[in-house]
Amino acid sequence: MRIALIEHSAGVGPAALEHWLGDHAVSWHSLHAGAPLPSLEDFELLLLLDGALSVHDERQHAWMAAEKRLIHQALMMRKRVFGSGLGALLLAEALGVRIAADPQAARIGWWQLEKDPQSRQSPVGRMLPQRLLALHWQREHCSLPHGAIGLYGSAAAALQGFVWQERAIGLLCQLEADAPSLDERLQHAAADLHLPGQVQDNASIRDGAPHAASANATLFRLLDYLSGAHAHMT
Template sequence: MRIHVLQHVSYEGPGSIALWAEKHDYPVTYTRFYKGDTLPDEDSFDLLLILGGVMGANDDKKVPWLNDEKQFIANAIDQGKMVLGICLGAQLVAHVLGADVQQHEHREIGWFPITATPNAMVLGLPQQFQAFHWHGDTFSLPEGAVHLGSSEACTNQGFIYQDRVVALQFHLETTPDAAQELIDACSHEIDNGPHTQPEAAMLVDLELFDEANQRMEQVMGYMLSQMAMVSECTG
């Protein structure tokens, strides 16, 4: 599996996904938009991983490369690529599939439980689990998408589209170091809202990160199995 990462800001990297890829000797390449990188040839990767960021899916006029990125994501989906969007990445996937993305009533920041639908079983996710969150926007479900779960703060926490496109509003890839980087960069977003944790509470239980990272491996295993199925059908 050749993985290409669309990274929007320096402090939101692939986290445990990069460690998983390294363990399995899967090559990982990057388009780091914050460094001015260009997008790759669409034949150079099997899975497109779209990460989080401070910008919004509708910020076309503020973010010069956003239109090109959205077209690139749409092309990857049309070409039958495996696509995984996380946080902003999930919102961008929802957007290119025709769903609405808008500012949510409250930010959701910190560790909060996800209640999964039965559809999430294919990803190896239990009926309820803890996930790390850091977002202020939300999305509606695209037509034809399968709903994955919700939290108290946010009805749509993820979906699967055509079995090979996965969008997760929440973070399972975040490591303790990655969470600290995000806190350092965006602590001004931590407010007194009903779904926001204080900084110290996010880092107090390291087992939460281990459990989340293990679930991220299960999601990546699903992506790998779907890629194998596509290869069998087309081979």
């Protein structure tokens, strides 16, 4: 499978996603935001990573409008799309959702995910674990896109994951986080820990690193499903 991956910020890379890509991609290339975007013919699966930006930052970052067009076109061409954090918000916006910016509502740290009751309506939802501890690094939130099925919620935010037509998945939390990437993010985004909202301290966030392995395994199951033949035929 040919995969295009877009990174949005320094310190927020693929993390554990690299292990899955090494096992499943025929070819994949990573693009930093602002670089020339791939054409629709270049990929079957588009991966959108998190980042320290807002979906409303098009004035400051002119490349964002072009990326939003690519996401919308990929959906219309029945490509598969996966978004994490900022990537999930960009996906939700492409599906018609208005993204809420609340300067008082940062959610940074580890919270337990609980499966959304709606998840039983989706084959991918039915195979997910009922509970899972996951890293949240959120400054914006969104509602469920029309036609999508909720996968997870948490005490930090009611919506933490969704699937749309079994070929597009968005996760507001970061299941790809691992210990090295967590250290890197804390180094690059130390100022985020002083934002107003539900924000854990540095030590508490580092203490959650042992939970990354189970979160990674769940992410890999989601991507296995998303990249399977059924997603192409839905």
